[in-house]
Amino acid sequence: MPELPEVETVVNAINKSLKSMTIGKFIIMNSKLRWDINKNIPDVVKNKNIQNIYRRGKHIILRLDDGYLIIHLGMTGIIKFIGQMDLNSIGKHDHYEIHLKDKTILRYNDVRKFGSIHWVKNLKDHFLIKNLGPEPLSQEFDGEYLKNKCRNRNTAIKNLIMNQNIVVGVGNIYACEALFLSSIRPHRKCKYVTLKQCDELAKSIKFVLKKSIKSGGTTLKDFKTLDGTPGYFKQKLMIYGCDICKCGTMVKNIKLSGRSSFYCSICQK
DNA sequence: CAGAGCTCCTGAATGC
């Protein structure tokens, strides 16, 4: 499931092939995603140059001459390079293709249809972008920032760090891992989390994300050479999906806002 | 406003 590191990996993987290239055509095979793909996109992006490709939170942003494409991978979205020969075999879950003038073809596949693509003139005002919190790897995001957001809040700390309006890019897995590393229980109420703990938590979030980006980088090669095989990096997770903590205690799994939340009742307070 | 729960979707895993 794509969280920030996976999106970063994808952006890195497609950056070289797309930057400064021109879109030849955009083909919609199946417009049904989280939001229906706007039928105007093929016309609007035709012959446009891709000036820049970058990540904002979990969104992939393609900056074109006069607007932006905002791509979200949802849960199961995959962008792969395909060859001319693959054009004949359109899979059940293939949704759209971007054909560049130089014959490079990108195809978007999404089994669960939680992903999306939007065309927008003004990025900052778009509803998916305008309320996003700071990037977790930025200086702005630190213990003090977190502590301020925690004040007077009754919700669980795990909900807070997964809230994209507070900080972007932290999904369920990394939230669990970061809380484990900073010895805080996922259901601890925000208002009871101390500044010291917020410090630890902010550091842990940066740590797990950086580590994953690094190991995501190793799948970058696979991503390209294997021609689209999903490059989910396999990282050793300390707590998510584990049965037993490194301390020997049984790992607990509770539901928070419908999400599986793994923690160790001994190591986390 | 804050926060909990619902919802979209499909395939894998589990139950009888």
Next chain:
DNA sequence: TGCATTCAGGAGCTCT
């Protein structure tokens, strides 16, 4: 073997 049920999860939306 096979049908039915449960679950996973990003995040906007609805309701309290």
